[in-house]
Amino acid sequence: MERPAWAPRSIDISVPSVSRIYDYYLGGSHNFEVDREAARRSMEFLPGLPKIMQANRAFMRRAVRFAAGQGITQFLDVGSGIPTFGNVHEVAQGAVPGARVVYVDHDPVAVAHSQAFLTGNDDADVVAADLRKPREMLASPRLERLIDLNRPVALLLVAILHFVEDADDPYGAVAELRDALAPGSLLILTHASYEGIPVPAERAEGAVDVYKDIRNPLIMRSRDEIARFFEGYDMVEPGLVPMPHWRPESAPQDEDPYAFSGFAGVGRTA
Secondary structure (H helix, E strand, C coil), X not given: CCCCCCCCCCCCCCCCCHHHHHHHHCCCCCCCHHHHHHHHHHHHHCCCHHHXXXXXXXXXXXXXXXXXXXXXXXXXXXXXXXXXXXCHHHHHHHHCCCCEEEEEECCHHHHXXXXXXXXXXXXXXXXXXXXXXXXXXXXCXXXXXXXXXXXXXXXEEECCHHHCCHHHCHHHHHHXXXXXXXXXXXXXXXXXCCCCCCCCHHXXXXXXXXXXXXXXXXXXXXXXXXXXXXXXXXXXXXXXXXXXXXXXXXXXHHCCHHHHCCEEEXXXXX
16 A cells, blocks of 8 residues: 555554544545545445534534634644644634644544644644543643643534543543633533434444444443533533534524434533
């Protein structure tokens, strides 16, 4: 397999990557045949997967604009993946010139792309770190250069927590991040769930099994389990809802049914 210039030498391009599969769903070009093959296998069970990803991105952009409208100028996007059009820094800096954005990912592919993508943008950077180790992440000099934890931060955990197994204590990690944030900070979160998917759960399980096969288990949680991530936050209206229902710019009546899979919400620290 030919290694393109954008693929870091350190990565094994024969193994599918969650961030490259996501890139493929969004119509990006930073993916390989192994990623496309895994994506196509998942789509045999859930043909609407690209629609779910698009709804995720659309929610993320609305939530970032909401945060900017609340006067927040610092954004921490954990599990950010490969940069594609309409990224957090583009939306945030479009709304608030000089807004500071730090991306965090533990996938070397995503980090390498982000570094290339952010060249020349002094107000955005990327940190190679793991959501499961919040202390290490927050102590990163690259993060400390741009993010002042004594001022409100918008923390984005968009389509990432469903890749953290219960054994790795995702609730503990999210609580640790919450406790590090200043009052008035926001948690912007989406999470996969069997609730809302327009096919029987048994069929959706086929797609979940594909992720298990590539050693990136997809953990489907119930709405109540997802709501627990917001402990210690006051929910912003309209609460924890299907993605198109979170402050839509127009009535979401003609949305694809798959767009309503899973949940999105924004919480504010007191």
